[in-house]
Amino acid sequence: MKLVNHTLSYLSIAFFIVLGVWATIFYANFLDEIYDSIDDGLENTKLLILERVATDTTLIHKTALLESNYAIREINATDALQYRDVYMDSTIYTINEQDYEPVRVLKSAFQVHGKYYELLIVSSMVEEDDLIEDLLYSIIWLYVILLISIMIINNILLRRIWRPFYAILDRLRNFRVESPELPAFSVTRVTEFNMLQESITTLLHRTVATFQSQKQFIENASHELQTPLAISINKLELLAEKQQHAEANLAEISSVIESLQRLTRLNKTLLLLSKIENRQFPEQTSVDFNQLLDHLAIALSDLADYKSVILSVHHRGRLTKRINEDLASIMLSNLIKNGILHNVEGGRIEIEVTDQGVTIENTSTLGTLDKSKIFERFYKGSNQKHSTGLGLAIVKSICDLYGYKLEYRYNGKHVFSITMAAS
Amino acid sequence: MKILLIEDEDDLRDVMKISLEKELFLIETASDFHTAAEKLETYDYDCILLDIMLPGGSGLTLLELLKEKGKHNSVIIISAKNSIDDKVRGLNLGADDYLTKPFHLAELTARVKSVIRRKQHDGQKIINIGNVKINLNERTVNVQSSALILNRKEFDILVYFASNKNRLINKTALAEHIWGDHADQSDDFEFIYSQIKNLRKKLKETDASIEIQAVYGIGYKLVVE
The missing domain is CATH 3.30.565.10 (Histidine kinase-like ATPase, C-terminal domain)
Structure with a gap:
């Protein structure tokens, strides 16, 4: 997974959580505010009605809601005296929607001309399921747009910011330990990249130095072995000439010479291998x-x-x-x-x-x-x-x-x- | 024949000296750059055996010195480094041959004799051994007056043996000399037997007074009867 997508995958989870929590809190506050304001409206209506009822008694006979938003019903005194203002959610059948729609209801009681009445005021409410749905869609859209824009920004920005990094990678890919040239890095504006380059350069210096000394060691060891091998073989050859009448001795000497020659061949072959691998055969x-x-x-x-x-x-x-x-x-x-x-x-x-x-x-x-x-x-x-x-x-x-x-x-x-x- | 042996490794110098003295060469030795330079300045040698890595300087510098003085000695470079660069530089500086350590004493003798022969002015390079006459230029062999027909390898083997008369020759040394690099890896060098067998048969048939004897376990030896 590329770095760009990697950050995106973490961001997408983080955004999901943040937006989810935010949406829940927002919804609760929002709804609270709506209730508050509707309840205020209902209260105000109640006061207006109570004011008018005192002067206009015809209103008292309005027992059904019909086109208006209130209804008044006579109740007995015991019930009325126990009455507290109640705000409640309910539903009402609406003609236009042809469905039951949520409403906010205020039930109250009042006394006029010695009689007790119950007052019912309704106010249409926001449809919560609609509200949630709308909110959800908005959030999803916001989420998607956020992610897309982050992805685009990431791709443009990160690619630009990480350009020196890819340059380092590229240089490293082409690096060969046997080549005498170390990759040259250019200084970037990002401190971390410069630090990385410095570390890599130090590491490469050390690697190349180790490699060179190993190479030198193999070569030197092989070369140093040649002289003692030469001395041993040649001394044995001289010895063999002195011993020519003792067959058993000659066979012994011969087998030692053969072993030394095997060693010589092995040594030469290893030297050849190391030379090939160090590209020391430039002539073509x-x-x-x-x-x-x-x-x-x-x-x-x-x-x-x-x-x-x-x-x-x-x-x-x-x-x-x-x-x-x-x-x-x-x-x-x-x-x-x-x-x-x-x-x-x-x-x-x-x-x-x-x-x-x-x-x-x-x-x-x-x-x-x-x-x-x-x-x-x-x-x-x-x-x-x-x-x-x-x-x-x-x-x-x-x-x-x-x-x-x-x-x-x-x-x-x-x-x-x-x-x-x-x- | 006077040879200057320039080699800093005491043991190696000693065995080389002993081996070459068996061939009745007069050997002088030098173990470092300055001794070698002095000797080269003062005396003339028929052949110089030159190690490249010397205390006090490089053998290649000695070669340059010789070239400056206009001395045309035969030079064989003896080096532990089988480096093409050194070889090319050495040969360009007037060296006649290049021998990589470790080498066989028989190979050294053959090379020394070969470069000395090359510098001789008698035109025809001929080796007389017993009643056998080897003409190196024409690559022909005569036993008394009759011609001995040898194939290329048999001829090379005979020359090698002739250069190492009465010396014990290791079969690996022979194989490496005749077959070169292709001899390595080959098991036991058994394949050289058939060539030797043919050569011995031919020598016998023509009544040559030389014989290639097998020496148990180690190789061969050419003896003059």
Whole structure:
């Protein structure tokens, strides 16, 4: 829910309550005032009638209301003496409305020429149900108009007021921690926004600094590891030359060298991954993928032959992209090597190049692989003891770097496809 | 053949020195920028092995120094950084090759011999080993007077072994040298056996006086009979 609508939803509830309470109080006061004024009118009429009755006795015989608003009836003295003025609500049949309409009635008693009479005065009243209905409609209208106008004002005003906020959001959305430039914010008139910007800038500074130092750390750690690795491997190589007659010792030395080499490869691969992710391969050339795949097929043919895997490249289209040549080569050779190493004896690898991308399909002893995991670092689908578990992670990060779509599916064969958008 | 080895890491410098001395090179060493600069100023070397990160300055500065003096020594940069920038800058400043740490001693020997050969002025680059004559320019091999026909990889393997005569060669070192980056990830480098097997067979058939021996567990060794 947008902020604008959010405030509106709270306001609508608040207005509903406020207007409801206000309408009730208003109605009560209003009605009270009406009664007051009608009752005053009735009282006044009573006094006028009493004044006239004293002089004009014909009035006493007016026993029915008919066209006028009063009637007089003779009553006995005991009743009259107990009489108190009574104001009451009643209804009367009106011809024009053809219905019973509410009236206000004043019942009083008086004495003239020694006789007691009851006086009944009526005054038409407001129809309460009509009044309530009118009031209700007015309130509803007021409510709706209020909400609409608030909504409009909110939309215009809030959008304008919140513009710096959206600008901040936009800058943050485009922020990349590996980019050296921090988003630049312009100072706004709103203190809170300026505070927000300051906080964000501080946070980003810290994040970027942390990221840079982490990056530097990984790079330095990898580099620092190279020298001791070099010393260890080279010393063992010299040692092996001294020990050449003791086969058991040689095998030991050899296995240590192999472990160190695995460590070296792992180290180099991690360095490569971090370089890809830090976009440290800025050079791009126009790479002819048809040609590249032919070269790779030749380069990897020894490995394929050894594994008795038939490797074939099918050129269904021409594919040329701007990409770092080394990365293009790493990306494809990792996939092909994967296809060779996890293949069955006498299996096949079919590489297909189209205008859109490259598909690499291979037979394998393994069943379908876990799509969500195969591109993760250090994920090993099989227990290949020499695999670093980083090969496909590298392919994925190269594809991500260039916005290529990397997909895996299984149709009895393992199919890896890289789809590149039209250049 | 005189080589100046500029490397600040004592242990690494020592093993490199021992290994190169086995090839009968004369090795002088420098462990920091100033010693290296002095030695470069005073003497001439057939090959300079140059670490880039040195106490007291950058190896690249030493390269610039050499260029200014108009000295055309063969230089191999040895760096822990596999950085394309450094590589390009180094090669532009006149370095002949670039080797990333960690490397195999056999690879180092092969590279050193290769750059030294490149600077020799005898036109035909030829390696004589036993009764085998390897012509590097024409990529041909003769055993006594008869030609030995090798495919591209077999030839590369033979040259590598010839550069590391009597030395123990780790199979990974060989795989990385011949197959380059494509060798990594491959399990056990078993696939190099078939190439070696063919090469050995061909050498035997032509009565070559050299033999590639398998050394249990570790790799191979070329011996002259």
